[in-house]
Amino acid sequence: MGDSMIAPSIEYDYLIKFLALGDSGVGKTTFLYQYTDGQFNPKFISTVGIDFREKRVVYRPKTPQNAKPYRIHLQLWDTAGQERFRSLTTAFFRDAMGFVLMFDLTSEQSFLNVRNWLAQLQCHAYCEDPDVILVGNKADREEARVVSQARGKELADKYSLPYIETSAFTAHNVKETIETLLEKVMMRMEKTIAQIHFLSTKSKLHKSIFPVRQPPVVSPTEEKPACAC
Numbered sequence: 314m315g316d317s318m319i320a321p322s323i324e325y326d327y328l329i330k331f332l333a334l335g336d337s338g339v340g341k342t343t344f345l346y347q348y349t350d351g352q353f354n355p356k357f358i359s360t361v362g363i364d365f366r367e368k369r370v371v372y373r374p375k376t377p378q379n380a381k382p383y384r385i386h387l388q389l390w391d392t393a394g395q396e397r398f399r400s401l402t403t404a405f406f407r408d409a410m411g412f413v414l415m416f417d418l419t420s421e422q423s424f425l426n427v428r429n430w431l432a433q434l435q436c437h438a439y440c441e442d443p444d445v446i447l448v449g450n451k452a453d454r455e456e457a458r459v460v461s462q463a464r465g466k467e468l469a470d471k472y473s474l475p476y477i478e479t480s481a482f483t484a485h486n487v488k489e490t491i492e493t494l495l496e497k498v499m500m501r502m503e504k505t506i507a508q509i510h511f512l513s514t515k516s517k518l519h520k521s522i523f524p525v526r527q528p529p530v531v532s533p534t535e536e537k538p539a540c541a542c
């Protein structure tokens with residue numbers, strides 16, 4: 314593990330857990346390593362089950378202008394895409410607040426499997442509509458690309474997800490991916506806190522604090538992919 318793993322102090326405002334998922338070999342481990350340690354690790358080390366990396370960041374709300382920045386302790390959970398670890402890794406889905414759903418721009422199969430990963434998420438995440446960012450990785454391998462930017466964007470739009478193309482090799486858009494996801498999660502959190510305030514001032518009982526359960530990502534008219542849960 315890198316320096317970011319050494320003796321983190323407990324002084325932070327929020328502990329936020331993200332989880333990376335997607336087929337084996339798409340670049341999840343390399344991406345997270347690049348984010349936390351700022352390096353490309355060329356060694357292919359197959360993730361066994363689950364692992365995590367940590368990093369401290371400061372989140373500045375966009376509004377109001379003088380909003381207090383939050384100190385965030387980010388925990389980035391790394392899953393193994395292999396089928397045999399699925400029951401282990403899906404148990405961790407429940408704990409995560411945001412998801413980096415990754416495919417490999419040079420692998421058609423990994424792109425086709427995005428739909429299955431979304432179905433897994435709907436089954437196992439804390440709510441049916443969690444914050445997810447769709448990531449097409451290995452953008453540096455332009456000569457080997459088989460999934461166009463337009464197709465990636467089209468799929469993301471279908472599920473109302475942000476779409477971003479990254480390279481864990483050159484670090485292109487790696488930081489931006491985590492920042493975009495953090496922005497979404499923090500906005501949801503602020504909305505939830507505002508709802509709690511509203512409810513408590515009305516002296517009403519509320520069962521769900523965070524997360525708030527919302528309508529599913531897949532619209533009712535669409536065929537919902539089968540879930541193994």
Ligand SMILES: Nc1nc2c(ncn2[C@@H]2O[C@H](COP(=O)(O)OP(=O)(O)O)[C@@H](O)[C@H]2O)c(=O)[nH]1
Nearest residue numbers: 337338339340341342343355357451480481482
């Ligand atoms: N060229 C290139 N190779 C990458 C990139 N990301 C990962 N790789 C390589 O792809 C292979 C699989 O990466 P890994 O992070 O282990 O994938 P995971 O199974 O999803 O965790 C490794 O050989 C990495 O070096 C990238 O953005 N560009």
Ligand SMILES: [Mg+2]
Nearest residue numbers: 341342359360
């Ligand atoms: Mg891995």
